[in-house]
Amino acid sequence: MAELYQHRARKRFGQNFLHDSGVIDRILRAIHPKEGERLLEIGPGQGALTRGLVASGADLDVIELDKDLIPLLKLHFGLKPNFRLHEGDALKFDFTTLEVAPRSLRVVGNLPYNISTPLIFHLLEQAALIRDMHFMLQKEVVERMCAGPGGGDWGRLSIMVQYHCKVEHLFNVGPGAFNPPPKVDSAIVRLVPHAQLPHPARDYRALDRVVREAFNQRRKTVRNTLKTLLNADDIQAAGVDASLRPEQLSLADFVRLADRLADIRTLDGEQP
Ligand code: SAM
Numbered sequence: 001m002a003e004l005y006q007h008r009a010r011k012r013f014g015q016n017f018l019h020d021s022g023v024i025d026r027i028l029r030a031i032h033p034k035e036g037e038r039l040l041e042i043g044p045g046q047g048a049l050t051r052g053l054v055a056s057g058a059d060l061d062v063i064e065l066d067k068d069l070i071p072l073l074k075l076h077f078g079l080k081p082n083f084r085l086h087e088g089d090a091l092k093f094d095f096t097t098l099e100v101a102p103r104s105l106r107v108v109g110n111l112p113y114n115i116s117t118p119l120i121f122h123l124l125e126q127a128a129l130i131r132d133m134h135f136m137l138q139k140e141v142v143e144r145m146c147a148g149p150g151g152g153d154w155g156r157l158s159i160m161v162q163y164h165c166k167v168e169h170l171f172n173v174g175p176g177a178f179n180p181p182p183k184v185d186s187a188i189v190r191l192v193p194h195a196q197l198p199h200p201a202r203d204y205r206a207l208d209r210v211v212r213e214a215f216n217q218r219r220k221t222v223r224n225t226l227k228t229l230l231n232a233d234d235i236q237a238a239g240v241d242a243s244l245r246p247e248q249l250s251l252a253d254f255v256r257l258a259d260r261l262a263d264i265r266t267l268d269g270e271q272p
Contacts (some may be wrong), residue, residue: 001096002058006137006205007046007068007069007072007075008183009179009180010042012114013043013065013112014111014114014115015066015112015115015218016043016178016180016181016182017045017046017048017177017179018045018048018049018110018117018136018177018178019048019177019178019179019211019227020176020177020178023173023177024048024049024052024268025052025121026171026188027049027110027134027188028049028052028053028056028186029057030134030170030171031053031106031108031134031243032142032192033052033053033056033058033106034056034057034058035056035057035058036057036059037058037059037104037106037109037272038058038059038061038098038100038105038106039053039059039060039061039105039107039123040061040063040095040098040105040106040107040108041053041060041061041062041107041108042062042063042090042107042109042119042184043064043090043110043111043112044046044062044063044064044069044073045064045066045069045070045106045110045255046069046079047073047076048073048110049075049109049110049195050062050073050077050083050109050125050193051076051077053108054077054080054082054083058082058106059082060082060084061084061086061098062083062084062085062086062089063088063089063090063093064085064086064087065087065088065089065090067087068191070087072165073085074147074164082228084175085094090115090122091115091119091226094141094167095123095126095129096126096129097164097247098129099176102128102129103128103130103193103195104129104131104251105129105130106131106132106134107123107130107132107133107134107135107221107259108131108133108134109134109136110133110136111135111136111232113136113137113138113141113155113182113184115184116137116138116141117141117157118134118163120135120157120191121160122158124160124161124164124165126260127164127193128193130193131189131192131193132190132191132192133165133191133192133193134189134190134191135188135189136173136186136187136188137186137187137189138182138184138185138186138187139172139184139185139186139187140168140184140185141157142187142188142189143159144146144157144158145157145162145167145169145189145191146158146160146167146168146169146189147246148175148227148270149250150247150248150253151247152247154246154247155215155218156211156215159211159251159254160198160207160208160211161191161209162251163196163197163199163255164191164193165193165199166190166191166192166194167189167190167195167196168189168190168192169187169188169189170187170188170189170190171187171188172181172185172186172187172188173185173186173187173188173257174186176186196198198251198253199251199255201254201255201258201259201262202258202259202263203258203262204264206241206258206261206265207254207255207257207261209229209258209261210226210229210230210254210257210258210259210261211258213225213226213228213229214226214249214254215246218242218245218246218247219243219245220245221242221243221244222235222241222242222243222244222245222249223235223242223243225246226257226263228263229261230257230260230264234260234264235257237260238253238256238257238259238260239253239256240256240257254255
């Protein structure tokens with residue numbers, strides 16, 4: 001495709017196009033799209049993954065921000081009845097406009113690394129619509145998503161992703177698979193939203209606040225980082241040792257702290 005259309009990769013759109021057919025096949029095998037499924041690809045670029053997704057017979061929507069890539073995508077896939085192109089910013093995209101059944105949408109993408117974290121938070125808000133997600137991300141971001149408590153990788157991203165989803169680090173991809181090659185290693189991750197949340201918070205906004213606040217200063221004790229939200233008695237009542245550091249707490253600990261915050265704020269008539 002690249003020979004037909006000379007597109008210069010743009011850094012500001014995080015463009016690193018996949019060109020290694022072995023890697024492309026491996027990703028498509030991991031996704032295993034099937035006829036009749038609803039798929040959404042974020043950032044199709046020059047169509048490296050799109051081609052296989054369309055060929056599977058799945059019903060594919062794609063969102064691409066770079067206007068210069070739109071004619072190429074239309075040229076190659078525009079006549080396929082199972083392909084719909086949305087020109088715009090995936091960060092602002094309203095997924096409910098796709099009118100998919102709950103837990104049916106399969107989201108895929110070799111994501112632009114500069115926006116991958118906010119994009120994943122945006123998608124988590126729609127977790128109820130999503131069956132699974134397969135993303136190429138910076139390897140270090142995948143490691144943070146999969147991390148458990150006790151280490152430096154455990155933080156807001158790990159907790160909020162694991163609150164909603166089961167996370168699997170599938171395989172790593174070196175820079176040579178892309179054009180231009182990125183400066184970092186990449187990895188493919190699979191996220192599957194839980195059918196039932198293992199640790200449901202009474203108020204999700206309270207969880208978001210507690211986790212943000214806790215990791216704003218991850219070197220301090222929980223007592224210190226959370227002092228504007230919860231006092232030492234509240235932390236103890238949630239069954240958490242206030243002398244620990246945030247990175248030593250589990251997801252269940254954070255949910256109990258969030259529930260305590262929600263209780264206090266409800267009693268005071270405030271929003272968590
Ligand atoms: N899927 C292609 C591939 O694997 O070769 C392209 C991947 S490239 C890393 C990221 C793609 O996302 C580019 O096509 C870029 O223009 C697009 N993109 C960047 N920011 C975006 C956004 N906010 N919304 C939708 N697409 C975006």
